[in-house]
Amino acid sequence: MNHRSGFACFVGRPNAGKSTLTNALVGSKIAITSSKPQTTRHAIRGIVHRDDAQLVIVDTPGLHRPRTVLGERLNDIVYSTWSEVDVVGFCVPANEKVGPGDKFIANELRKIAKRTPVLGIVTKTDLANRQQIADQLLALQEVMEFAELIPVSASAGFQVKQLEDLLVQRLPEGPPLYPDGDLTDEPEQTLVAELIREAALEGVRDELPHSIAVTVEEMLPREGRDDLLDVHAFLYVERPSQKGIILGHKGERLRTVGSEARRHIEALLGTKVYLDLHIKVAKDWQRDPKQLRRLGF
Template sequence: MNGFAQVPEGFRSGFACFVGRPNAGKSTLTNALIGSKIAITSSRPQTTRHAIRGILHRPDAQLVVVDTPGLHKPRTLLGSRLNDLVRETWAEVDVIGFCVPADVPVGRGDEFIAGELRSVAGRTPVIGIVTKTDLAPPEQVAQRLTELSGLMDFAEIVPVSAVDGFQVGLLSDLLVARLPEGPPLYPDGELTDEPEETLVAELVREAALEGVRDELPHSIAVVVQEMLPREGRDDMLDVHATVYVERQSQKGIVIGKGGERLRAVGTAARRQIEALLGTKVYLDLHVTVAKDWQRDPRQLRKLGF
């Protein structure tokens, strides 16, 4: 049966993506919809780099969510590659969710994205989403809805909170209603089609970013060198990963005094990886300087961009 059950009449399947400026709550919303932690979330903007797909299996539909990096005015080669990735994604999905956070006024970044979106809005329905309603009083949410509706013509506008689940089910219905009829695209039970190494690297990167309040968000890249079952044990996985930074001073920040910070990163990442893979993990982390990798096409390729 290859994992596909009998498909009921009127079943819908297709792709959706969330767009919005950095830190608009896109990854958290993806996780809330899918009900499993797949897209990395962090309190820092600009943490998503891969178009991670989450797959929502419903009795009547299969919704594949593509989580794009935040669109922004690029300052580096990496920045413009990320923007290209966003536009490529828009061209291929069935419905787009444009996210603005309830606790921050709609601004020029949002206008920039709305301007870009107008070019696809004729072909692809765009749903306006006010996220993080748990962080704002009702009158602020109402104000945000008004500001959002002034940006462009939306197919629907909906306020949601990924944190307390407010209207996440309704959003799921609105997205599914815009999908074409057709059989599921992925076997039941799959949550993402990203290779495990990519997800593991993202979890390490999330942990490495989490306490670093200095400006390191872009300067960290993680590559999983190998993931192998421990010799003679089937309940243990050895994961060797390298954390790349751009400068020697950043290496010191990530490692911390006496290696303390790196140990904390390893512990936090290991817990997440074990939860993701359902097995015990030995995580070996190394920090390496790859000078100015964000501006070097050869190094960007090597690090998977």
């Protein structure tokens, strides 16, 4: 039996369902998902292990027209990722019209489509009726020529397995690239920081989606206890007013963020966690290359 292994990535405008799809394929929460666009910042890889294949999914930030230094760096990550994978899935939600943002991405994808197969994926089919899904598949065909077109719903589990098969078929033959049992090759600290960031974003709706960065200063087992991990982390915002938003009335909001993040971190690491969370103001960090470097971008 021939074993295949290689890399795939999902692209699409922000909030097109890329991270949710990655999680559905990998079967574990590794790429952060949030109702706010632009939440993924790292090329987090999810690994699908099968007897006949190993599919490594690289999750890229949503491609957009950059307005800040951070935006430019995010776009650089996207382009460098596209040039290195074996197959690309272009995600467009079933319940939103194909718009200028999608066409902008399709134009960029055409440049690699000669070398790398691009699959058109209509996501979030659970939010649309059959006619809308059919119309969206037709609309996508107009945008560019795809190697395959497939409608899926990650949250309802619709055609996720079929999509996995289509991706695997396009991987080169080769041995597994990662040890069995690995779900991601991101360092644990990066994942923990992302989970904290996701929890912090969840309640503040549209007020400050991009203005939060998280650094995990240390993760250490508690002295004398092997069942407890101490995690010390900083949440960075750009302005003092944003600090107030995250703190909430008498610090209530921050406590909710902490307990929500702790739950996910414990599930990820399989151990009890004490999470020590502090907010710092780093003025205009998104436009300052020095601060961006310090915050890990």
